[in-house]
Amino acid sequence: MNYFAHLHIAAVTNTSFMGSLLGDFSVDTKQLDDDLLEGWRLHQKVDVMVDQHEASVLFRSMPRQGRRRFAGIVQDIVMDYWLLRYWSRFSAVPLNVFCEQAIKSLQRDKYRSPERLKNMITSLEQDNWLPNLGTVEGVEKAIYSIMRRWQHGVHLQVFINDLLLVIEQAEAPFLRLYPDVLDFVMLETKKAEATHNLG
Numbered sequence: 001m002n003y004f005a006h007l008h009i010a011a012v013t014n015t016s017f018m019g020s021l022l023g024d025f026s027v028d029t030k031q032l033d034d035d036l037l038e039g040w041r042l043h044q045k046v047d048v049m050v051d052q053h054e055a056s057v058l059f060r061s062m063p064r065q066g067r068r069r070f071a072g073i074v075q076d077i078v079m080d081y082w083l084l085r086y087w088s089r090f091s092a093v094p095l096n097v098f099c100e101q102a103i104k105s106l107q108r109d110k111y112r113s114p115e116r117l118k119n120m121i122t123s124l125e126q127d128n129w130l131p132n133l134g135t136v137e138g139v140e141k142a143i144y145s146i147m148r149r150w151q152h153g154v155h156l157q158v159f160i161n162d163l164l165l166v167i168e169q170a171e172a173p174f175l176r177l178y179p180d181v182l183d184f185v186m187l188e189t190k191k192a193e194a195t196h197n198l199g
Contacts, residue, residue: 001050001181002076002142004133005083006043007102008091012182013189015039017102018109018117023047025114036112042188049184055177062169065158074159077133077142078170083178084134090178099130139167 001009003021010020019039022032029037050056051072060071087095106113106121113121124130132138143160147153159166 001046002080002133004080004130005076005178005181006046007130008083008098009042009046009181009185010039011091011093011098011102013042013185015042015189016109017105018113019043021106021117022113025117027114033112036109038192042185045188046181046185050177050181053177053180055173055180058176059170059173064162064166064169066162066166067155067158070152070155070159073146074143074156074166075170075173077139077146078167079174079177080133080142081135081139081167082171082174084131086175087134090182095131099128102130103128136163136167139163 003024006020006023007017009015010017016035016039019032019036020043022036022040023043027040029040032040056072056075059075060068062071064071066074083090084095091098093101103121103124107125110118110121129138133142140160140163143156143163147156
């Protein structure tokens with residue numbers, strides 16, 4: 001799951017929007033406030049669950065030019081694409097309203113974020129590009145963004161060359177995966193609440 005899915009998960013579980021994104025950034029967890037740490041931990045658990053899910057294994061094994069070992073990176077982005085395309089199936093909140101709520105929450109906590117995340121929030125303040133993640137152009141831009149800052153980014157070019165196929169291949173795995181993700185995060189949230197109440 002990528003940025004948008006983690007923001008949606010934060011809304012579903014009533015956890016921190018900022019914390020939900022921190023799993024993709026370098027942070028010292030010992031320095032995090034409790035609400036951010038909770039979101040960070042949930043992000044990590046989701047990433048492990050998604051990586052091991054049979055739908056993810058299926059997506060990575062589908063025939064295409066890109067290396068299987070890098071397909072998971074692209075999967076995160078195209079899963080966001082399909083979440084946005086199927087948004088009304090997973091949320092009763094209108095998409096534009098949700099995006100505004102997420103950005104406002106991130107703005108409030110911006111001072112508690114690492115520099116690269118601050119820059120991302122600033123870009124959202126200037127131009128709300130969250131809905132664009134549900135477009136082919138948005139997917140392409142997101143992949144290029146990773147390519148620019150990752151030393152092995154060149155290996156993602158073949159996925160862009162075959163992008164329409166890659167997006168199409170992700171639809172069925174997404175529809176199998178995401179309901180399980182939501183069930184998983186609700187269960188994990190209940191476990192965390194129970195542990196907190198015992199403490």
